[in-house]
Amino acid sequence: MNKKLTKIFTIVGVLFLANACTNLEEKVLDESFSTTVSEKDAANGVIAPVYALLPTIYQHTTYFALQEITSDEAILPYRGGTDWGDNGIYIELHKHTYTSNNANVRNTWNPLVQALSRCVTAISALPTMSDPNAKTYLAEAIGMKAFYNMMILDLYGIVFKKEDPGQVSEILRGPEAVEYLISELQRAEPNLLNKAAVGTGRLTKAGAWGLLARLYLNAGVYRDRYATNFDLKASDMDQVISYCDKIIASNEYKLSNDYFSIFGDKNRDNSEIIFAVDQRPELNGHNRMAYFSLSGDQFPLPAFPAANGTDGPAITSDFYRTWVEANEGGDPTKDPRFYQENLKIYSTGVDTCVAGADFKINRGILRGQQYGLIRVNGVFLKCADGKFKVGPLTNLTRNRPDKKVIFTEKVDFTPEGSDYPTGYRVEKYEFSAASNTGRNRGDADIIIVRLADVHLMRAEAQLRKNNAAAALTDVNVVRSARTLTKPAAPLSNITLDLLFRERGFEFYWEMLRRTDMVRFNKFEGTWTEKDNNDKNKRIFPIPQTAIDGASNLVGYLVQNPGY
Known part of the structure; x- marks a missing residue:
């Protein structure tokens, strides 16, 4: 039993070598484990790493950036000439001028191939385990390996075929990759359980x-x-x-x-x-989607004066206009998916007093003057009755109280179009009540x-x-x-x-937008700040770091056309 569990946990306690990621090789971190670990704990310890990197893959700056910022839905300008510049990586994504050195491209690739490695490890270990859950876990590991490979195929045009941790992955493309993924998901399906x-x-x-x-x-x-x-x-x-x-x-x-x-x-x-x-916080899941688009002067939680937005991406005017067109030029709020009003907009200019328990920001696509809690010197203003003062927001956090937080339809990469208030914002995911900074504890x-x-x-x-x-x-x-x-x-x-x-x-x-645009033959179209019609941009380049890491295998990783 001791030797068996030592072998199992030697496999479990691994991390992927980032600069050798294409070989799906692993490095042992710790081989010392107690002999008292049960078969159930051992099986749980093998399957947990298969899912552990999903929150990293689905961060706002990884998979979201590749799928949304490259599309006609989202744009992330260099806000005010100081924020979200990041050496132009988000501008590159939106303009379709990204290269093999783009950080978003690399930072999405790395956890995907690392997750693949963990699946292969689990697939190797689980058949030797006697825990009753091992059969289901094996199916999940096989299915998740197919899912991660499916994402890599969609994004980068290749699939890694591998069953044994000691093997070098075979790289598949085109029809062969599709048939392999179908067979893997079909292989997993019979032994998967239902949601209940x-x-x-x-x-x-x-x-x-x-x-x-x-x-x-x-x-x-x-x-x-x-x-x-x-x-x-x-x-x-x-x-x-x-x-x-x-x-x-x-x-x-x-x-x-x-x-x-x-x-x-x-x-x-x-x-x-x-x-x-x-996304439970105890599993290191921090959904940041709710804070990403909000203004830095929007504070959704009366209990946490440090929890605000970051003035990130907005929707393009092109995407907004599709809503207007669908409503025959009328107000898109007729569609319940566009907007949910939780906080009444007070246009009289008179401040309103709201109990903390009753304060809740609006959801969906936010337009125009924004109202909310007003923070001065790190403290929310209150009315004489002790309730929170709610009024029209200004850029107090940027020391510009004269500048109102008014989200405008126009947003682009010009100095005017990339200022902090530009672009209609998205608050689709709810701002977590437990997030004391907005950057952590996102529960959704x-x-x-x-x-x-x-x-x-x-x-x-x-x-x-x-x-x-x-x-x-x-x-x-x-x-x-x-x-x-x-x-x-x-x-x-x-x-x-x-x-x-x-x-x-x-x-x-x-x-889902980038994948949809490619399938509907719209990805080479023209929209705000994007006129590149290069069909090579339908998939991303394989990161240069990955190609360099596999340089000892001649001809193993071939860069995608156009990069």
Whole structure:
């Protein structure tokens, strides 16, 4: 037993060598473990690292940056000429001028390949273990290896095939990569459990079905990344429909009647979420999505005067205009996904007094003059009755009390367009009540797959098979589901362009946009501060550090075209 557990935990106690990441090699950190560790603890210790890097991958500056800042939804200018400059890496992403030395590209790659390494380690160790959970854990490790590889394929155009930690990974591209990932997810699926048994933070049977549907939906893109027109085969669309049918027919999930509760501080038990990143603080999960876009003068929590926004990304005026167009030039707030008013906007100029327990900032896409708690010298102002004073915000934190926090539609990379107030902001995920700085303790689980996406993936597959009636039904099922407020009006017809627009409304800020734009042949388009139409930018370069780290293997890592 002692020798067995020592071997197991030698495998568990590893870290990936960042500059040798493409070889998926591992380094032993500690071989000294107690002989009293149970088989259950040993199995738990093997599977935990498989999921541990998900919060790092889904940080606002890693996967989010690659999926959203590169798209027509989000833009992150050099705020005020002092903030978020970062040597131009976010400007490069948005303008599609990124190179193999871009820090966001590298910092997303590194945890992905490290997570792959941990999956291979778990797959090697779990078959030798007698704990009853080991069979399920093995399926999860196989499925998660496929998921991480799927992300790498989508982002970087390659897949690492490996079963034994002692092997050098085989690199797959194109059709071979797609078929391998399909086979791996199908291999994992029979032994996965349902959500009731494991929760949202682990891969379930429905989670694997959702990933398979997503994989088949994009398979035509992945088989030929540079095609003028992607071959989105009817047989692939049949598989999308089949896997979506399985999820819907399971009756394990239902669309939430409250759109913003899906992204709430306590969304772990939300009925719509199929697979998500577990963000409990004790698991080192710090969802920063809520603070990323807010103004530095927006303070959402009366209990924490240090918790504010950072004046990060905004939506582009191009994306905003799609909402206006969909509402025939009217106010987009008719769509309950656009905005949720929790704090009444007081336009009289008279300050309002609010009890701390009643103060809650607005959600969704924020426009115009912002109102909230006013902090002076590190303390929130209060009214004579002891309640918190709420009024129009100014840039007090930047020593500019004369400058109002008014979010404007126009945002770009000019000095005027990149000033602190420019651009409509996004507060989709709720600001965690436990986050004393805004940069930590973000409790909301970050969504990977949810039921609305299942319906809209099935709608797209039906539409690509020329079954517009079935597609329209799925789209309107989602639009009509948000009954806590008045739901969005049903559409009378559906086209691919309308479906693309609908996916933008439903999934903005959820790290799906770049993938959608590529599949809908819109990624080479023109929008605010972006006119590069180079199709090589559909995938990112392999980081130069990774290529350098594999230089001892001649011809092993070949850079993607155009970099």
